Amino acid sequence: MNKPFRLAVKAVILDEQSRCLVIRRSHVNQHFVGAWEWPGGKVDAGEDFASATLRETLEETSLKIEITGLAGVTQFEMSTVYVVLLCMEARLTGGELKLSEEHDAFAWMPLGELSGQALPAQVRDLMLDYAKRKGTQP
């Protein structure tokens, strides 16, 4: 029970048609290979959550974004830590999309289509709750 709590972040990058950018986990990952996810990752020691959201998005997609609001939060347990995952809405401000080796495909996906996709188990409920709240089911 004495595992520490760590913060991680995701960017829900929306376009004008309320589609979100999702990227597909590649075979270099140990878990959830083939699952679609929002860009993001761990907040580093001493780093604030907003900077981490921008940095992880840049590392994983080469895109520059600005945060526009809160999308949601969830928590899950890992072997040595509990993770609080904070998901922030964002919009593109620059860059050309280029994936790192952690992902092998991307899509601008209507929120209503998330429910038909392979999603990481730990974030699935949050992603579908968000899609439902935004009211854009197909």
Next chain:
Amino acid sequence: MNKPFRLAVKAVILDEQSRCLVIRRSHVNQHFVGAWEWPGGKVDAGEDFASATLRETLEETSLKIEITGLAGVTQFEMSTVYVVLLCMEARLTGGELKLSEEHDAFAWMPLGELSGQALPAQVRDLMLDYAKRKGTQP
């Protein structure tokens, strides 16, 4: 629209009867004087959110706690920043309750009684949603 996003934290300290510790804002505050709130405050630059939760609780109540889970999240706008407020469930591990000058009363309040109290406008919905989800309405 280019206000930065800052992180703040609150501790929902629960006892064995699912009552939460609330403290009442004193006249040294500019806003929401007399409103009941969970202990908490801003995450400092370079500080992680879990340490900030423990530090703010200690400063405001002299109590030592450990985080046990996620209670919820909300966001609100202030004059120069947007605030993302992350609320964490916690339990007491030590200390004797002693308030700072920012608060003038405390109560261990059944979650179902929160709805009858003066609560800070920015956090009210989150507090009541949390109480409802925990299923402890009177």
